[in-house]
Amino acid sequence: MSITVNGKTIEHIKKETISDLLKRMHYTFPLIIVKINGKLIKKKDYNETVILDKSEVKVIHLISGG
Amino acid sequence: MTEEQKITVTIDGKEVSVDKDTTILSAANSIDIFIPTLCHSELVEPYSACRLCLVEIDNGRKKRLVTSCNYPIRKPITVKTKSERVKKHRKNILEMMLARWPNVKIIKDMAAFHGIKTPRYTSPLQDPQENACVLCGLCVRACEEDIWESALNFANRGPEREVMMGYGENIPQCEGCETCMSICPTHAIDMDKEDPNNPFDADLMRKAGMKLTREMVLLDDSQCRMRKVGTAHLTEIMDEYDLLPVQNYRFGSHTETKNIASDVFLKNYLTQGKPDGCWQGCTMACAKTADAFTLKTGPYKGDQVVVDGPEYETVGGCANMGIFDPEFVLEFNFYCDTYGLDTISTSTGMSFYMEMFEYGILNKERCGGLDLQFGNSDAALTFMHRMAAGDKDEFIQVASKGIRRVKDWLIKKGWGDKQIIEDCGMESKGLEYSEYVTKESLAQQGGYGMTLKGPQHDEAWLIFMDMVNNQIPTFQDKAEALHYFPMWRTWFGLNGLCKLPWNDVEPENNAETDEPAKVPGHVQNYVDYQNGMTGGNVDKEGLILQSERAYNWQRAMNVWMGRGTRNDDWIPYRSMGPVTKKEYESRKDRYDTQFVEQLGFTKQEVEKMSIEEKIQKLYEYRQNRYQKLMDAVYYRRGWTPNGIPTPQKMKQLGFSDKKMLSMLQKKIDQDQEKGLNSWGGIYGDDEQPPTDKDQYWLEW
Ligand code: SF4
Ligand code: SF4
Ligand code: FES
Numbered sequence: 001m002s003i004t005v006n007g008k009t010i011e012h013i014k015k016e017t018i019s020d021l022l023k024r025m026h027y028t029f030p031l032i033i034v035k036i037n038g039k040l041i042k043k044k045d046y047n048e049t050v051i052l053d054k055s056e057v058k059v060i061h062l063i064s065g066g
Numbered sequence: 067m068t069e070e071q072k073i074t075v076t077i078d079g080k081e082v083s084v085d086k087d088t089t090i091l092s093a094a095n096s097i098d099i100f101i102p103t104l105c106h107s108e109l110v111e112p113y114s115a116c117r118l119c120l121v122e123i124d125n126g127r128k129k130r131l132v133t134s135c136n137y138p139i140r141k142p143i144t145v146k147t148k149s150e151r152v153k154k155h156r157k158n159i160l161e162m163m164l165a166r167w168p169n170v171k172i173i174k175d176m177a178a179f180h181g182i183k184t185p186r187y188t189s190p191l192q193d194p195q196e197n198a199c200v201l202c203g204l205c206v207r208a209c210e211e212d213i214w215e216s217a218l219n220f221a222n223r224g225p226e227r228e229v230m231m232g233y234g235e236n237i238p239q240c241e242g243c244e245t246c247m248s249i250c251p252t253h254a255i256d257m258d259k260e261d262p263n264n265p266f267d268a269d270l271m272r273k274a275g276m277k278l279t280r281e282m283v284l285l286d287d288s289q290c291r292m293r294k295v296g297t298a299h300l301t302e303i304m305d306e307y308d309l310l311p312v313q314n315y316r317f318g319s320h321t322e323t324k325n326i327a328s329d330v331f332l333k334n335y336l337t338q339g340k341p342d343g344c345w346q347g348c349t350m351a352c353a354k355t356a357d358a359f360t361l362k363t364g365p366y367k368g369d370q371v372v373v374d375g376p377e378y379e380t381v382g383g384c385a386n387m388g389i390f391d392p393e394f395v396l397e398f399n400f401y402c403d404t405y406g407l408d409t410i411s412t413s414t415g416m417s418f419y420m421e422m423f424e425y426g427i428l429n430k431e432r433c434g435g436l437d438l439q440f441g442n443s444d445a446a447l448t449f450m451h452r453m454a455a456g457d458k459d460e461f462i463q464v465a466s467k468g469i470r471r472v473k474d475w476l477i478k479k480g481w482g483d484k485q486i487i488e489d490c491g492m493e494s495k496g497l498e499y500s501e502y503v504t505k506e507s508l509a510q511q512g513g514y515g516m517t518l519k520g521p522q523h524d525e526a527w528l529i530f531m532d533m534v535n536n537q538i539p540t541f542q543d544k545a546e547a548l549h550y551f552p553m554w555r556t557w558f559g560l561n562g563l564c565k566l567p568w569n570d571v572e573p574e575n576n577a578e579t580d581e582p583a584k585v586p587g588h589v590q591n592y593v594d595y596q597n598g599m600t601g602g603n604v605d606k607e608g609l610i611l612q613s614e615r616a617y618n619w620q621r622a623m624n625v626w627m628g629r630g631t632r633n634d635d636w637i638p639y640r641s642m643g644p645v646t647k648k649e650y651e652s653r654k655d656r657y658d659t660q661f662v663e664q665l666g667f668t669k670q671e672v673e674k675m676s677i678e679e680k681i682q683k684l685y686e687y688r689q690n691r692y693q694k695l696m697d698a699v700y701y702r703r704g705w706t707p708n709g710i711p712t713p714q715k716m717k718q719l720g721f722s723d724k725k726m727l728s729m730l731q732k733k734i735d736q737d738q739e740k741g742l743n744s745w746g747g748i749y750g751d752d753e754q755p756p757t758d759k760d761q762y763w764l765e766w
Contacts, residue, residue: 006535006537026307028303031572033577062585064569065526
């Protein structure tokens, strides 16, 4: 029971949504892109999209500041 | 949004379910039903001046006409946008408008669309100009709501009503931003005549500007909140990602960060959110102001002053000194500005002196009686005041010149171990580091080290890409990023443009583009901007080429001045890894895992090693990794392993200056004799340097 997030393997949690995962990872940066198994997930769907076991998740942080 | 909060309405027989309070106009637009408008724009609050957007609604009890642009949907209703009643009223309005403004294109077009060619009467108010003002009020509202200026107003009543600036004179509030002009549907406002820059295609530039304004107004609140708090929004984020420098970059977060988080300033101190004039009329408006702040120390003690800022780097610098007091942040910010000090260099410098104080390398006696402990805000301010007053104490004199001089001074005095001094003093090329912990991101180390101007804050871009996203895993990937991003950064400098509108707000569809990290939609803004200004025909690759030319020329100049070599691109170890035991322990899991995953140790072996041993091993490993990164980056940039731009590369870039080319060749020949033209990294059996060809550039 595991998923990968940006290439790192972590535990899979049942019924975890993208929003939950972002919280678990402390990903608070506002400019991010989420892909599950290569498919882009829109921001408005973060609350509803549940991450299935063995998913390959990418949370791509863009750049800002400086 | 749950289903309960959705309301279903029927528009022209089509059903659509929308969030409560959606206007009829946007509901209709969402299902491709067109309603004519004149005074409406998503950039400003609806105003219902023109009444062209009339529709007929039926709530089951009665039917009535409403303006759709500002009518919020709260109940299921039936809407008709083309009923006979609507058509009749709309036609009447358009006829009146056409009679009054017979030559304004948008009015003529709309009237024609609704079957009116010439009005049946002439208006006593007729204004025959093609660019007559149709009193839509868009300019007035845009200036007030988007630019926060209120430079425009309606003057007079009834037939005399007109848009005016102040009492008919140019008033200082006007930023000259041209937003009013861009939003005006009739071109009634024309500022181009007065434009001293005489751009080739002002429209192209204005479109780019309006694109940005639109994004700032609509998206900023849910993105970086630049208009609210500016770059300071990064404080809490950096803390969360373990990247906020605390106590001279030893740690990356602190429990007290909440005391200096952006909302603290927003709630308690910031009084103005207006642009400070760095770019007139900028809708990003990242500069903030705290008015009537009472100073507690220094020559202006007791005075109420205006403080500019604070920006992220200033707040981060305070965390770096171990000070988490918002009033200190403001006082420090004020005195840095007043004394002409850079908040970054000052705080990074002081953080280093504080660490040296902690280790006893400095003490009260050695630093002019100052008790320079981490967190001692009084000592930090006293240090600044004494420095500004030209205090003759030896430490204050040396310290005012920055970290590099203090390092040399400490070593010369023999007060501490040379290595610890070198490792902890966070400067490269004599410039103090900006406020990001780079230890866990090799690419970011390269971003700071392998840049011409030193570890300055606008090179701090690769940290997330590398450390969090794991997006540029190989040396080659990192080298590519260290080619593109510094070149792109250079372009802003060359053109005197701000970088923030590039990626501190992002277009709605950025995620769907091919290279979201580069924000292609915004790169295009800059392409349009340059072409609009100059009449040139550059593309995005062309912009990078412009920078590459300047960058390589500058590097060559550095070489000419006896710098610009591999040695000059070296960075202190604190920015590469843990120097002290405490630091190692604060991220023990991360480092221990790295031993297993990257250095090939078994878990048991790691457990058996002492911390000192682990620090030493990591020291060698990470320094070698930085060397390998330098190899890859220099190769990608077309330089020799000693970091010298090759004449071959210079020629490719279009340089033919004989003196410069022969100077570079001479340097390369000297390096060849000294054996400096070989790679700096030590490579394992399964690894390779960028190429194994000797003097690879000869083939280019
Ligand atoms: S140029 Fe900008 S500041 Fe001046 S009136 Fe127009 S919108 Fe307002
Ligand atoms: S000047 Fe232009 S934008 Fe302003 S009220 Fe008149 S028509 Fe509308
Ligand atoms: S567009 Fe609705 S009143 Fe003008």
